[in-house]
Amino acid sequence: xAAPELEHLIALLAxxxxxxxxxxxxxxxxxxxxxxxxxxxxxxxxxxxxxxxKTCPVCGNLDTIVPCSVCQDSTRVRHQFCVVQxxxxxxxxxxxxxxxxxxxxxGGLLSALDGIGPxxxxxQSLLEKVDATENCEVIFxxxxxxxxxxxxxxxxxxxxxxxxxxxxxxxxxxIGGELDYLDDGTLQMAFKARRNL
Amino acid sequence: xAAPELEHLIALLAxxxxxxxxxxxxxxxxxxxxxxxxxxxxxxxxxxxxxxxKTCPVCGNLDTIVPCSVCQDSTRVRHQFCVVQxxxxxxxxxxxxxxxxxxxxxGGLLSALDGIGPxxxxxQSLLEKVDATENCEVIFxxxxxxxxxxxxxxxxxxxxxxxxxxxxxxxxxxIGGELDYLDDGTLQMAFKARRNL
Numbered sequence: 001x002a003a004p005e006l007e008h009l010i011a012l013l014a015x016x017x018x019x020x021x022x023x024x025x026x027x028x029x030x031x032x033x034x035x036x037x038x039x040x041x042x043x044x045x046x047x048x049x050x051x052x053x054k055t056c057p058v059c060g061n062l063d064t065i066v067p068c069s070v071c072q073d074s075t076r077v078r079h080q081f082c083v084v085q086x087x088x089x090x091x092x093x094x095x096x097x098x099x100x101x102x103x104x105x106x107g108g109l110l111s112a113l114d115g116i117g118p119x120x121x122x123x124q125s126l127l128e129k130v131d132a133t134e135n136c137e138v139i140f141x142x143x144x145x146x147x148x149x150x151x152x153x154x155x156x157x158x159x160x161x162x163x164x165x166x167x168x169x170x171x172x173x174x175i176g177g178e179l180d181y182l183d184d185g186t187l188q189m190a191f192k193a194r195r196n197l
Numbered sequence: 198x199a200a201p202e203l204e205h206l207i208a209l210l211a212x213x214x215x216x217x218x219x220x221x222x223x224x225x226x227x228x229x230x231x232x233x234x235x236x237x238x239x240x241x242x243x244x245x246x247x248x249x250x251k252t253c254p255v256c257g258n259l260d261t262i263v264p265c266s267v268c269q270d271s272t273r274v275r276h277q278f279c280v281v282q283x284x285x286x287x288x289x290x291x292x293x294x295x296x297x298x299x300x301x302x303x304g305g306l307l308s309a310l311d312g313i314g315p316x317x318x319x320x321q322s323l324l325e326k327v328d329a330t331e332n333c334e335v336i337f338x339x340x341x342x343x344x345x346x347x348x349x350x351x352x353x354x355x356x357x358x359x360x361x362x363x364x365x366x367x368x369x370x371x372i373g374g375e376l377d378y379l380d381d382g383t384l385q386m387a388f389k390a391r392r393n394l
Contacts, residue, residue: 088223
């Protein structure tokens with residue numbers, strides 16, 4: 001029975017992936033308890049991001065500059081393309097610092113269940129980029145799920161006629177992983193894909 | 198390695214009670230994926246709440262009007278005061294519709310551990326309201342924790358010299374509660390406080 005403006009805000013916040021109605025209410029009350037130090041800066045930051053952040057037309061990353069800072073970075077290798085599902089995965093790889101090439105955000109994965117076919121993903125622009133790049137190397141960094149593997153297979157088929165090398169992230173036991181706690185599928189695959197020392 | 202504006206927003210969102218860095222990042226990406234339908238309305242709703250919602254000087258509720266809609270409601274009983282810890286608890290009681298009197302938000306509970314003494318809580322204004330009201334009835338709706346019980350005891354002591362009746366929410370087995378799954382303290386207390394049928 002809060003004011004309609006409050007109920008409206010709580011309803012909108014409750015739509016966010018990590019929040020429900022109860023935690024949205026707690027969040028709003030916490031913000032109202034610290035208007036100057038938390039609420040006002042948060043609203044200002046959201047306003048800025050809403051206005052300034054754009055999708056990079058080259059790779060699909062989100063940034064305040066166009067093309068994005070990764071695409072504009074002249075120190076990065078131009079002939080390597082890392083294909084990711086979404087921007088969160090791009091940022092995750094950037095945090096590791098392991099990759100110094102270009103990205104390509106697909107915007108999803110092929111999924112018959114969700115009705116997502118090749119036309120719903122950014123595939124055409126990937127093929128064009130690969131076609132225009134010499135000694136091109138494509139690295140698939142897609143999730144180790146059925147949809148991720150289907151998409152990797154589909155795209156490597158599409159790339160078969162291009163003069164580029166294609167690879168994918170290795171699958172296996174994660175660092176610190178106890179074999180006893182690992183799911184059977186991962187253990188089986190890590191066994192089959194064992195490497196010589 | 199997102200843009201500084203994005204990292205700033207994620208850091209601010211991650212301070213909310215229900216969110217951490219990872220879920221804040223997911224929330225921001227989800228919002229950026231639906232700028233027109235979700236992000237812009239959310240920013241507008243936050244702006245409105247930030248500007249319009251004030252703490253009611255009479256009871257401590259949060260509302261867009263001053264005094265709040267509960268205090269202004271002429272159909273509500275004037276001589277009953279329900280003492281709650283915070284606004285979330287006030288809203289919870291309002292949702293049940295069981296209470297049709299006035300509220301008083303303490304703004305916390307007495308806690309030696311957290312250094313919260315009587316001076317940190319809205320106690321003086323409660324005493325003044327009780328003093329100014331005939332046939333006054335005070336209902337303590339504080340949590341069934343050590344701090345909640347301490348606060349209830351302290352306040353009922355302070356109210357001992359006022360001509361008002363004092364009560365507190367009953368404690369016992371919650372509706373639908375299986376005895377086997379209940380903690381020992383609740384079961385013990387429900388047993389001792391058994392009522393004649």
